[in-house]
Amino acid sequence: MSYFWMLVFSAAGACLGSFLNVVADRLPQGKSIVSPPSHCESCHRRLSASDNIPIISYLRLRGRCRYCGAAIPQRIFWVEIGTAVLFALLFWKYGFSYHLPVMMTYGSILIVLTVTDLEHGILPNRIVYSAIAIAFAVALIAHFLRPGGLPDLKSAAIGGAIAFFFLFIPAIISRGMGWGDVKLAAFIGLATGFPLVLLALFLSIISGGLVAAVLLLLKIKGRKDAIPFGPFLSLGTLVALLWGNDILAWSGFA
Ligand SMILES: [Zn+2]
Structure with missing residues (x-):
């Protein structure tokens, strides 16, 4: 049971990590963290839902934009992974x-x-x-x-x-x-x-x-x-x- 919840929390962590990336990108530039929706920083095309799945999309696209081929910063991936691991650890340590x-x-x-x-x-x-x-x-x-x-x-x-x-x-x-x-x-x-x-x-x-x-x-x-x-x-x-x-x-x- 606790493994199931660790998995749930790591998935939640990956999704939140994706949002933390947006915050870390936009806040220092004084931009809104809610709009516009996720887009490629290079060609500005909006990301489809299937290209916006934490961790998985980065791996499937091999770290490149589907439209223009620009490299997606590796940090995006590491923050998603890191938050996923951290949330699993936190659940393991603290439970509900x-x-x-x-x-x-x-x-x-x-x-x-x-x-x-x-x-x-x-x-x-x-x-x-x-x-x-x-x-x-x-x-x-x-x-x-x-x-x-x-x-x-x-x-x-x-x-x-x-x-x-x-x-x-x-x-x-x-x-x-x-x-x-x-x-x-x-x-x-x-x-x-x-x-x-x-x-x-x-x-x-x-x-x-x-x-x-x-x-x-x-x-x-x-x-x-x-x-x-x-x-x-x-x-x-x-x-x-x-x-x-x-x-x-x-x-x-x-
Ligand atoms: Zn692009």
């Missing part, structure tokens, strides 16, 4: 619970921000501020309903403050960290709460540092190139949300 819709929302937000940061170097305020408001509302609800496992107001506030100041200080003394990262950190702290926020930050720094070192060693990036930190913050947070309590228990911290 208060957590599931909350974690699906957080995961979707982090995926969109990863794409906009990688492709445009920005974390749009509209998404980050909405995310902060959602995480605050979740903490408020958790405070009164006590569903267990979700950070309550105190835990979220401490987490938000720690993450905010942790990135605020490097942001004022160097140009490596952007204000978008600082605001994203505030969301991450609210969403994970204390002490999970420490793990989320730790994982972000370790993964970001490792990737930056590899990029520098392979000379793909130079010392002066900015390497976006948003994707690593997102990755660290997703891992902390999914397995954080297990990791903390295993490492003897909690």
Whole structure:
């Protein structure tokens, strides 16, 4: 039964991933996310329903527009796959619970921000501020309903403050960290709460540092190139949300 639902949630994730692609494409350009309907970015022909099936259409069309042959960005495919896998994992972890819709929302937000940061170097305020408001509302609800496992107001506030100041200080003394990262950190702290926020930050720094070192060693990036930190913050947070309590228990911290 649970495999059936994992499949259902991964299909839902693939469809939502398709929408997240649209959001990540259009929001940084200030375009509407609802109209016009899906079209080829190159020849502007509208996609038929059968060419708009998440994951499957990309594979069947071999990553090219049916009409003009222009390449469809591979990212479209990876976001659809990634959201599908994430939703299956979230269902496997949380089942039908208060957590599931909350974690699906957080995961979707982090995926969109990863794409906009990688492709445009920005974390749009509209998404980050909405995310902060959602995480605050979740903490408020958790405070009164006590569903267990979700950070309550105190835990979220401490987490938000720690993450905010942790990135605020490097942001004022160097140009490596952007204000978008600082605001994203505030969301991450609210969403994970204390002490999970420490793990989320730790994982972000370790993964970001490792990737930056590899990029520098392979000379793909130079010392002066900015390497976006948003994707690593997102990755660290997703891992902390999914397995954080297990990791903390295993490492003897909690
Ligand atoms: Zn086309």
